[in-house]
Amino acid sequence: xxxxxxxxxxxxxxxxxxxxxxxxxxxxxxxxxxxxxxxxxxxxxxxxxxxxxxxxxxxxxxxxxxxxxxxxxxxxxxxxxxxxxxxxxxxxxxxxxxxxxxxxxxxxxxxxxxxxxxxxxxxxxxxxxxxxxxxxxxxxxxxxxxxxxxxxxxxxxxxxxxxxxxxxxxxxxxxxxxxxxxxxxxxxxxxxxxxxxxxxxxxxxxxxxxxxxxxxxxxxxxxxxxxxxxxxxxxxxxxxxxxxxxxxxxxxxxxxxxxxxxxxxxxxxxxxxxxxxxxxxxxxxxxxxxxxxxxxxxxxxxxxxxxxxxxxxxxxxxxxxxxxxxxxxxxxxxxxxxxxxxxxxxxxxxxxxxxxxxxxxxxxxxxxxxxxxxxxxxxxxxxxxxxxxxxxxxxxxxxxxxxxxxxxxxxxxxxxxxxxxxxxxxxxxxxxx
Ligand code: 5AD
Numbered sequence: 515x516x517x518x519x520x521x522x523x524x525x526x527x528x529x530x531x532x533x534x535x536x537x538x539x540x541x542x543x544x545x546x547x548x549x550x551x552x553x554x555x556x557x558x559x560x561x562x563x564x565x566x567x568x569x570x571x572x573x574x575x576x577x578x579x580x581x582x583x584x585x586x587x588x589x590x591x592x593x594x595x596x597x598x599x600x601x602x603x604x605x606x607x608x609x610x611x612x613x614x615x616x617x618x619x620x621x622x623x624x625x626x627x628x629x630x631x632x633x634x635x636x637x638x639x640x641x642x643x644x645x646x647x648x649x650x651x652x653x654x655x656x657x658x659x660x661x662x663x664x665x666x667x668x669x670x671x672x673x674x675x676x677x678x679x680x681x682x683x684x685x686x687x688x689x690x691x692x693x694x695x696x697x698x699x700x701x702x703x704x705x706x707x708x709x710x711x712x713x714x715x716x717x718x719x720x721x722x723x724x725x726x727x728x729x730x731x732x733x734x735x736x737x738x739x740x741x742x743x744x745x746x747x748x749x750x751x752x753x754x755x756x757x758x759x760x761x762x763x764x765x766x767x768x769x770x771x772x773x774x775x776x777x778x779x780x781x782x783x784x785x786x787x788x789x790x791x792x793x794x795x796x797x798x799x800x801x802x803x804x805x806x807x808x809x810x811x812x813x814x815x816x817x818x819x820x821x822x823x824x825x826x827x828x829x830x831x832x833x834x835x836x837x838x839x840x841x842x843x844x845x846x847x848x849x850x851x852x853x854x855x856x857x858x859x860x861x862x863x864x865x866x867x868x869x870x871x872x873x874x875x876x877x878x879x880x881x882x883x884x885x886x887x888x889x890x891x892x893x894x895x896x897x898x899x900x901x902x903x904x905x906x907x908x909x910x911x912x913x914x915x916x917x918x919x920x921x922x923x924x925x926x927x928x929x930x931x932x933x934x935x936x937x938x939x940x941x942x943x944x945x946x947x
Contacts, residue, residue, distance in 0.1 A: 517544045521552035525569055526560025528710045528743065529616075529681075530593055532661040534558045536619050537592065538653040541626065545653075549580060554588045554626065556614070559595035561676050563845035570595040574607055581609040588629055590614055597680040598848070600639045615639035616681055617666070620648075641682035649695045652702060658896045658926045659739075659909075660704045662695050663687065664727065665711030670746065672773075673784045674813065676847040677712055684712070686719040689730060696734055705926050706739040706894055707731070713746035715754055725753030732761035738928055739894055741913065743769045744811075747787045750795050759802045766803050767837075767913040770795070771811035775830030776823035779816050783852070789830060796834055807912035808834065812841040814871060815864030817855035819844075824867050831874055837882060837912065839875050843868055876938060883914070883936030890946065891916055893931045895924040906945075915940040 520543035524534040537556060538545055546552055555577050559570035570591065577589050590612030591603060597615040604610055611629050614622060618638035625636045652660055668677045669684040696707050709731070711717055715724045722730070731740050740763050747770055758764045774780050777788045787795075799806050812827060831839070843864045846853035891910040899905035899917050906920040908929075917940060918931045924945075931943040 518553035519544050519546040519551050520554045520556065521546050521549045522556050522558065523573060524558045525566060525573075526558075526562065526593065528661050528708065529663065529712070530558050530560060532651070532663050532710060533593065533616060533619060535653045535661075536648065536651040537622060539648070539651050540619060540622050542623070549577065552580075552587065554590065555580070556590040556592050556612075559591060559593040561594035561598045561680055561847070563842060564847070565845070567595050567598070571607075574610065578609050588612060588626065592616070592619075594676070594680040597639050597641075598676065601637050604635055604637065611635050613637040613639060615641065617641055647687050647691055647695075649691050650698050651695070652699055652704075654702060656703060656897075658704060658894065659706040659708065660699050661710045662692060662699070662707045663711065664692050664709045664714060664717050668712040669716070670713060670786075671784050673782065674816065674844060674847065674850055674852040676850060679849050681712065684716065686711075686717050689720045689722055689727065692727065693730060693734065696731055696737065700734070700736045703926060705737065706741065707737065708741040708743060710743060712744065713749060714742045715745045715751075716749040723751070723753055724749070725751060725755075725757040728754070728757040728764050729761050732757075732763045737763060739911075740764045741767065745770050747772070747785075747792050747795055750799070752798070755799060755802045758806075765911045765913065766805055767807040767809070767911065768799060769809045769811075772830065772834075773811060773813050774816065774819075774823065775827035776819070777826075779819055779823050779827075782818060783813075783816060789826070792830075793833070805912075807837040807914070809913070810834075810836050810839045812839055812871065813844050814841060814867040815844045815859035817844065817852055817859065818857040819859050819867075828871060828874060831871065831878070835878050835882065836875065837914075838879050841868060841871050841875070880936065880938050883938070883941060886933045886936050886941060888933065890930050890932050891941065891943070892928050893918070894928050895920070895926065897925050898922055910941070916943060917941070918943045918945045920945045 557573050560566040581587050588611045592614040596613045603613050621638050629636050664687050666685045667682040717724045893908040893910050893916045895906045895908040899907040905917050907917050910916050916931050930946040933941050933943040935942040
């Protein structure tokens with residue numbers, strides 16, 4: 515029998531990328547990059563902001579004609595938008611056959627067979643499903659760096675955030691499964707893992723805490739590097755910091771979303787820390803790991819944000835000097851408490867604040883990157899640079915992209931690069947033999 519083809523598009527966070535690998539691995543279908551060739555199309559979606567969820571709909575819209583031409587084509591939506599709107603999507607999108615929530619991936623093969631055999635439409639979005647973490651979810655793609663999920667869902671209650679609604683309560687993965695999956699990845703050429711979870715450092719299982727997890731993963735011999743994301747400020751512990759300092763494989767980078775520099779806004783966001791306590795965490799991290807790179811997420815225009823609140827965010831950015839940051843305009847998400855507020859900040863003001871903040875961050879980032887000129891960075895080579903195959907691209911411990919001329923045979927190895935140029939989003943340099 516001829517093999518059938520899956521065309522899969524992925525939007526959103528690392529968790530979605532990881533889930534897409536699980537989808538690819540769970541079905542008995544060849545992967546195609548050409549939707550025209552596909553028997554099954556799945557769009558793995560993100561609901562974090564309104565724009566992301568609109569993208570899901572426009573992306574699905576593109577398959578209407580294909581479905582009209584080929585009625586046997588199965589069109590599915592997966593991920594957080596699938597979870598958020600559930601069954602309603604079938605009404606809204608007549609050419610849709612499948613709605614698959616993030617906790618339902620293990621049921622995918624069964625659901626596809628039903629759709630094919632019984633010519634039915636299928637929805638699976640229960641969050642009570644017992645999540646099954648496979649230990650080989652990786653889809654062979656020759657990558658040096660791979661994600662390993664250590665946690666599903668989120669137990670925090672940030673007032674703006676849709677994640678707990680669409681990904682359910684926190685479930686932590688057992689230590690041994692994480693270790694087994696990491697070892698499996700090494701047999702496929704992977705040399706670096708990024709442990710992922712919505713609040714990755716709140717991980718605890720089998721009597722172990724996150725700091726222990728870092729040390730245990732670091733014991734795996736052939737593994738060169740460990741990263742993790744995203745950390746939640748209140749869950750940064752001494753144990754975690756010491757593990758970062760003492761296990762040489764653990765990279766010196768933390769992504770630590772602060773969201774705002776105003777205590778008033780932080781309280782409304784239900785972030786459970788203050789500007790002062792956040793700064794204490796930064797201090798503790800820098801005392802133990804002086805070269806640590808700290809990156810963050812910020813939201814501007816949270817309902818009720820005044821000029822003064824916003825200025826406090828700018829002050830915080832200047833004080834911490836984040837290596838880089840991701841900043842977003844507040845977007846009301848259905849069902850979240852913050853979406854109920856009647857104190858919305860006008861779009862024109864949010865736009866202005868976002869631009870201002872991003873300009874300040876850009877200056878800090880470029881200044882810090884230019885300071886690296888002349889230093890020697892250890893870079894794990896990930897493969898040919900996209901623009902020029904005679905250049906290799908990798909990352910330093912601080913999670914910065916470093917490009918340098920060199921042969922592809924360096925892929926998967928740690929090399930020394932002397933930095934000659936510091937740009938906004940990357941560094942360039944020369945390979946040292
Ligand atoms: N509006 C804008 N940004 C949001 N984020 C999460 N929810 C919202 C929202 N409703 C941002 C936060 C988070 C990042 C992943 O997305 O900054 O850290």
